Structure formats: structure tokens, C-alpha cells
Amino acid sequence: MSYKFFKAVRNIRPETELSFVGEIETEEDFKKINWSIGVDENGFSITTTTNPHSELTWTAVKEEMDKL
Amino acid sequence: MALTKLNLAQGVTSTLPTGNGGTGATSFAPGKVLQIQHTNYNTSVSTSDQGYVTTGLTCAITPSATNSKIFGMFKLQARGNGLTSSYEWGYACKVDRSGGASGTAFEEKSGTGQSYSTYFISNASGVTTNIAQHSSFQFLDTTHNTTSAITYTVFAKVQSGNQAVDFQNATFPSQFTLWEIAT
Numbered sequence: 079m080s081y082k083f084f085k086a087v088r089n090i091r092p093e094t095e096l097s098f099v100g101e102i103e104t105e106e107d108f109k110k111i112n113w114s115i116g117v118d119e120n121g122f123s124i125t126t127t128t129n130p131h132s133e134l135t136w137t138a139v140k141e142e143m144d145k146l
Numbered sequence: 147m148a149l150t151k152l153n154l155a156q157g158v159t160s161t162l163p164t165g166n167g168g169t170g171a172t173s174f175a176p177g178k179v180l181q182i183q184h185t186n187y188n189t190s191v192s193t194s195d196q197g198y199v200t201t202g203l204t205c206a207i208t209p210s211a212t213n214s215k216i217f218g219m220f221k222l223q224a225r226g227n228g229l230t231s232s233y234e235w236g237y238a239c240k241v242d243r244s245g246g247a248s249g250t251a252f253e254e255k256s257g258t259g260q261s262y263s264t265y266f267i268s269n270a271s272g273v274t275t276n277i278a279q280h281s282s283f284q285f286l287d288t289t290h291n292t293t294s295a296i297t298y299t300v301f302a303k304v305q306s307g308n309q310a311v312d313f314q315n316a317t318f319p320s321q322f323t324l325w326e327i328a329t
Contacts, residue, residue, distance in 0.1 A: 080192045081227045081276065084310040087194075093308065097193035099202065114195045120250075121240075122301070123197025 086142035091134055097125070108136040180214060180326040183207045188319040194310040198240060198301035201313045205322035206245070208295040213329050216287040218251065220300055220322040225278040225315035226266060235277065236265025236305040241285060246294030252285030262305050278315060298324065 083102045087094050095114035102108055112125035129135075183205055191202040203220060218241065226235040238261045240253035255261035264281045290296055300322065304311050314320050 080190070080310065080312050084192070084194055084227055088308065093306075095195040095197070097191065097195050097199040099189060099191050101190065112195075112199065114197055114199075117197035121198050121303070123195045123199050123303070125195075125199070 082143050082146050083139070085146055086139050087134060089142050090138055091131055094131065094134065095123070097123070105136040108139070176329055178328040180210050180328055181207070182326075183324045185322040186319050187322070188314050188317040190312055190314050190317065192310060192312045193302065194304055196303055196306065198303045201239070201300045201302050201320065203300040203313070203320045203322050204297055205324050206295055206297040207324045207326060209246075209290055209293050209326055211328070212291050212293055214290075215327040215329055216251075216290055216296070216298075217325040217327055218285045218287065218298060218322070219282065221280050221282045221320060222264075222300065222302070223278075223280050223314055223318045223320045224264070225276065225312040227276055227310045227312070234265055234267045234305060235309045236262035237302050237311050238262045238264075238305075239283065239300055239302040241283075241298050241300055243287070243290065244297045244299065246292035246296045247287075247290040249289075251287045251298060252283065254283070265305065278318075298322070 080101060087096070096111050098107070098111045100107065102111065110127065111129070112127060113130055114123045114125055115130055116124040118124055185203065185205040187203045189202050191200070193199050201222065203222065205218070207216060209216065220241070222239065224237065238254045241251045243249055243251050254263050266277050302311065302313065
């Protein structure tokens with residue numbers, strides 16, 4: 079299931095970096111995604127749960143997932 | 147010669163040798179396993195991040211001596227999704243300490259570039275690659291210097307933003323075992 083999600087995200091915005099626990103099946107799940115906004119000096123991802131990509135709305139991603 | 151039998155269960159007040167049914171232990175000999183801790187983890191964690199993020203796999207131990215060694219083994223279950231065809235898929239991992247000790251206990255290869263030992267390459271054009279596999283890693287922590295609880299956490303990063311990894315995919319578990327070894 080996560081394959082479809084990642085594929086949908088990539089189709090809308092290639093090279094998007096993110097991580098999450100469990101599956102992304104609802105808008106509530108979507109709000110819990112950790113979006114990468116950089117890497118620190120130790121190689122750790124700097125993340126935020128505030129979606130920094132305006133084109134990656136839940137509606138757009140879900141629509142893309144439904145096409146796959 | 148007359149044979150005198152001693153009642154070692156009552157007549158010996160110090161440590162009883164193992165040959166006489168005792169433990170033989172007056173101290174922990176080097177190499178003795180002092181304790182084992184184990185984690186079996188099956189919550190799925192997915193990432194397409196090229197910076198390290200947690201896999202969710204952790205194991206905690208409270209060393210009984212500051213100079214003991216902690217031997218760690220972990221096995222990561224992962225499903226790889228190549229999001230474009232004819233693309234290399236892979237991930238790298240590291241283990242960091244928190245609690246009584248901090249810093250990195252293990253890293254496959256630090257820095258950027260070819261720091262990935264777990265990878266797969268598909269040369270089939272137009273084919274989407276998916277692969278499920280297990281990879282095992284080991285490390286020896288000789289610098290914890292604490293008797294406070296330490297949590298070891300496995301972090302991972304993917305090779306490029308065009309791919310994704312599901313650790314503990316479909317609840318297939320990853321495992322992490324820690325041995326405390328006397329020195």
C-alpha cells in the first residue's frame with residue numbers, strides 16, 4: 079500500500095523526501111507524515127509535520143493514488 | 147590410603163568449585179555473558195528520506211559495569227520500492243545511543259556517496275522493481291562507560307529520493323539483540 083502512496087507523491091513531485099509510521103490511508107494519516115527539509119551535520123534528516131510542498135495536498139495525492 | 151569424604155555443601159564457606167556442584171564464580175571472567183536483551187519489532191516504518199530517520203527498531207540495556215562490552219546484532223526486514231524503472235535501490239543504516247551514553251555505536255560507512263551495502267539494481271527497462279529482504283549487522287560498543295540504561299536505535303536512509311523503503315513491511319519483524327560481555 080505504501081508503494082502506491084510513494085508512487086503518487088513522486089508523480090506529483092519527484093524527489094520528495096519523507097517518512098512515516100504505518101500506512102497513509104486517510105487525511106489524518108497524511109498529517110502525521112515527517113517531511114524532510116534538510117540534513118544536519120550528523121547526517122540526520124531535519125523533518126517537520128507541516129507539509130512544505132503546496133502541490134502535495136491530501137486531495138491531490140489521493141486522486142493520484144486512485145489512478146494507480 | 148584411607149579416603150576421607152568432605153561435605154562441601156556444608157564444610158566450605160567460600161565459593162564452591164563447579165566440579166563440586168557450585169557456581170565457581172568469585173568474579174565475572176572476561177568474555178562471560180552478563181545479560182541479554184532482545185527486541186522483536188513489527189510496526190511498519192516507511193521512508194524516502196536521504197537523511198537518517200528512525201526505523202523504529204530499538205533495544206535497551208542497563209550495563210552492570212562501566213567497562214563491559216556491549217555486543218549488538220540486529221536484522222532489518224525491508225521491502226524496497228524502486229519508483230522508477232532501471233534504477234538502483236538501497237539503504238544505509240547506523241545505530242545511535244541515547245540515555246546513559248550518546249553518540250554513534252555503529253555506521254555502515256560514514257559520509258556521502260557509496261555508503262550503502264544493501265542495494266539492488268534493476269536493468270530491466272520499463273519494469274518497476276520491488277524487493278523484500280533481510281540484512282544483518284553487528285557492532286561492538288566498548289565505550290559506553292556507564293551503568294545507566296542505554297537505548298540503541300537503528301536509523302536508516304535511502305539511496306535516492308526516487309525510491310522508498312518499508313521497514314517491517316506487512317508486520318514482518320526486525321530484531322535487535324544486545325549482549326553485555328564482561329571484560
